[in-house]
Every structure is written in C-alpha cells, then in structure tokens.
Amino acid sequence: MQVSYKEQGLQNKSDIKILVVDDREDNLFSIETILQKDNYTIVKANSGRAALKTLLKEDDFSLILMDVQMPDINGFETATIIYERDKLKNIPIIFITAHNYGEEYVFKGYKTGGVDYIYKPFNPELLRAKVSVFAELYRKNQELVANEKKLKTFNIALQKEIEERKVSEEKIKMLNNQLVNNNNELKAINLELDRFAFVASHDLQEPLRKIMLFSDKISMKNNVDEEVAGYLQKIVNSSQRMQTLIDDILRFSRHDVHSNDFIESELNILVNEAVSEIEIEIEKTKAQINVRLLPKVPVMPALIRQLFYNLIGNAIKFRKHDSTPVINIYSERISSSEINVPVLFNNIDYYKISVEDNGIGFDSVYAEEIFVVFKRLHSYHEYEGTGVGLSICKKIIEKHSGLITVESKKNKGSTFMIWLPEKQTY
16 A cells, blocks of 8 residues: 555655764765755754754654764764664664774674664765665655554554444344333233223123113103103213223224134125115115225135224214215225335235225324224214224234225315235235
C-alpha cells in the first residue's frame, strides 16, 4: 500500500532533517552546499556539545552526519551519549573522518552505533548517494509507522465492532428467548381465558333464564300497571342482550382446531343456510342478497356458516333506513405468485371472497378496531349487538389459516374481504 508524504507527516524532501556536526565551518558549509540540491533541511552544530544541546530541543532528525575528530567531545563519545536516549537511538549516524584508519578503528565507530563512514575530502556524488539511501530508509520507516497506526486504529475499530456485534447477538438471543416465553405464557393465558369464558358464560345462563322466566310471568298478570310493565320490558330486553352476549362468548371461546375438522364444502350451500337463518330480517327489510358462484374449499362448515351469518346480519343491521339493503357476495382465485399479503402463506393459492353492502359504512381509520372483541362504533341504543360478532369472524378465519379485512367509507357501504386457502396445512 502506497502512503503519501502527507499521510506520513512528510510534505516533501525538506521534511527530511539532517544534523551536520563538525568543528570546522568550511566543512559545514561544504556539506550544506552539496546537499542543498536535494532540498533537505540542514541543521548545523560546530561541536559535540552543540549537537547534544540541539538534540535536547529537537529529536525529529532523519540522519546525523558527524565528524569523528572534534575537540572536547569527539564523534564516538557524542554518538554514545546520543544513543543513551530512547528518543534518539533510532537516528542513524554517518561518521565523517579525514583518516583511513584500520579495521579496529572502524569497528569502534560501528560499536557506538554508527551506520557508515564518509571520508574527507568529500566526494559530492557519493555523499548525496549515501544520504539519499538513509533519507529513503527514513521515509520507508515513517511509512511503516503510519501504516502501523492505521492498522492499530483499524484493529481497535474492528474489536469494538466485534464486541458490539456480540452484545447485539446476546440481546437478540435474549429477546428471542423472552419472545418464546411470552408466546408460551400467552398461549396458556388464552387457553385459560377460553376455559373461563366458557364456564362463566355457561354458569350465567341459568340465573338469566330465571330472570327472563319470572319477568314474563309477572308481566302476564292482569293487575300489573303500565309503569311496572315498562320496567319489566326493560328487564326482558336487557336479559335478551345478555343472552346474546353469552352465546357470542361461548362461540368465541369453545372451538379447537384439528385436521379432521375440515370438510370439503360448497360455500354457496353454507351461504344459503346462513341466509335461511336470517330470513325474517331479510323479509322485513326487503334486503337483496346476490350470491355468485363460490368455490369448494376445505373448511369447518359450522364456523363458516356462522361467519356468513354474522357478515350478512351486520350488513342488514347497519343499513341505510332510506334505501333497500343490497348485499353482493362473490369470489376470485388468487395464485400464490400474486399474493402480497405478508401474513398469508406464499406457496398456496387462495380464494378471496368479498361481502359487499351499501350500508352506512364507517371511517376507514376504524378498519382494524372493528375486529376487536366488544368494540362498537355505535351505541346499542342505535343498533343492537354485543360487539363480538366481527371478533368471532376474525377468529374463525384465523382458525382457517386465512385473513379477513375490510374497506369502508362513511355513508358509502363496506366490503369485507376473506382470504381462504385452497388447501389446509394442519
């Protein structure tokens, strides 16, 4: 990987600093003149002590060129003192000498930490070449340092990311376990609620029958005045609403699903049976019910009959009083490739059955709420009912691995859409 001068902290060759140490001004001038062609930054010192003072203030030199023979402290002694400091021990030193001594003398220079020798009088090209080598080594070293810093930064970031990912995985694992536990608890609670609803509703039936029975007996007596008769009628009406509520709760809570519950059934037959049960209301309101050809699918007949009974009954109940109720029931087949509803299986074909009316409708913001148990958009003084009917429809369809939704506009009617799978997966 190529690292730029800027990334290394080196803008150009002038950032290569060289300390030249010699007790003679002419030698200092001569070296400076030779190296200035390469645009290095040259710092001069005229003695070993001066060099040490400079190095106390500045330690960012790329190279030191130092004369061996100097008064007071010679080059070898100065080099020894320089390399005692940790910050300076990596700066290469090239010794300058006017004498070609034996190997023992040369070895002494290397032993103090020197890396090379230059002999006087200077060969300009040789001096520039040697300095260039060490300048390049310094540049490479700085490049390695920069890369090392980058690598450390990257490793720290990577380690942090790994730790964060581990924490996230642990959180997800914990949340999944919590979700499983919550689901199990919810299933147990729902089962207990179903049992409670069945038992409570069943136990409420007997006292309710007695209330209705004795209310009827009292009202049949000849000496009951008009005011008491009015109160008794209110008792009977309230009891009838209570009876309807109990029946709805029982239907809502007592159905468990098994694979042998599903029977291949003609939906047109089930619709006709539901219509016959509500025949009196249909005649009273002169409702028109138009049923097109519906599919034959595996269903629990009693539940689907109840579904159509509730939907048709609702369409008649929430009619416009200034017009005849019209209810259209039709279907279309939806192939698995066309299904874009997330909660449905994407490898099964579905039948979409629509129950469309021209009733009072409602604001679309309540499209989800109306399927909530006991949820009513109107007072029972305006329209009879318990607010359980559509909840039962939703539960019936869920037991069939399907979906029920509604589209509606106020005073424009409603369309309930039921998705039933072509085959069951239980």
